Amino acid sequence: MMWHPATQVLTKDDQAFDPATLSWAVQSVGPEAGEPVTPGEALRRLAETHRLRRVPIGIIGPREATAEQCRIAEAMGLELARHGLQMLCGGKSGVMEAACRGHARGGGLPIGLLPDEEWHAANPHVAIPIATGIGPARNAIIARACLVLVAIGGGVGTLSEMALGLQFSRLVLALADAPHIDGVARLASVDEVLERIAGRILSAV
Template identity: 50%
Template sequence: MSLAFDLESNLIDLRSARIFSPANRVWDELDTIPGELVPVSETDAVTRLQQQSGRCRVPVGILGGRKASEEQLADALALGTLIAQMGLTLICGGRQGVMEATCKGAAEAGGICVGLLPDENPGAANPYVTIPLATGIGVARNAILTRAALCLVAIGGSYGTLSEIAFGLQFEKKVLGLSGAPNIPGMLPCRSPKEAAARIARVVLNLPQ
């Protein structure tokens, strides 16, 4: 592992001799690397930084349809849990299927789920949404969701998911694909929720993929 915390809880990148600034998510040069360090993974680093300051308040976007396979629902549930465990907020369409599964995983892990609903009724949100936002603008909310997210993870794929992927790539967001997501140039495929969580952590830490 190339990341480690020093005794003052500063995150250090050992490969490039840089120190992370959580306030603006940038890495600054270090003259010398401290002697006593505790190595951490990317996800553990984000978890600790969020516990210390909670500065990464931009949500992670989850894309997926109301109809999904058992594998996709299981991956969505697991990823929602991992996102919440890192102390990150989740944003999605707020309805059923992949959206409900990922909200359930996050909610049961104590996380916050923002549901950006296409209709005017906040009661249409799945029961695990923490903050339902009833936009009343239909599928146009797909553009808002992708613009608002720090990065995006597509699980499976339908026409709505495809449009969100396209918006995400157009907005130059990192878009990850999981569990049968469309293989579109520019997306980053992930083999498991754990790999997707590690890639999300690298986005938060402003590290290359």
């Protein structure tokens, strides 16, 4: 892939990427020189144009999280914000709160899809609380709404979201000690997760 700074266009072979539809189309780019970029670098450049469609990325994990799970979740939320990506989570404590804290710190507006009937039940870092009043059934909405799900630790609730994500043909990624499920890629770092997310958005991997 090539990034063209003068026109702020990302190209691949004879195609240009449309950040509004997240799709590639044949387009004449012009004679200006481009520079090669990785999927992650391309995503950062596109984010800077403020034209990238913000299809949510889901962060899922336990309310009763370990310190390490929270550290990873906060770093993940921060990097999503830095890459111009919208974050969606369950809006409660533990991994969800840590991810929201990181996302907000990076300038993002984390969305919390709450199982509760009132928005006040959201953790203090949720910028956009959505009270569903449907309890654990909201897990299906999170799995359906997100382009990618990132599991950080977790128990039965996280397991259900991961399984639903696979059922809905979403990319499901696992960090730390998230449940093991066939079809879920287990990755070792936030950077690896970001490259996979970028690849899915850009349909490069």
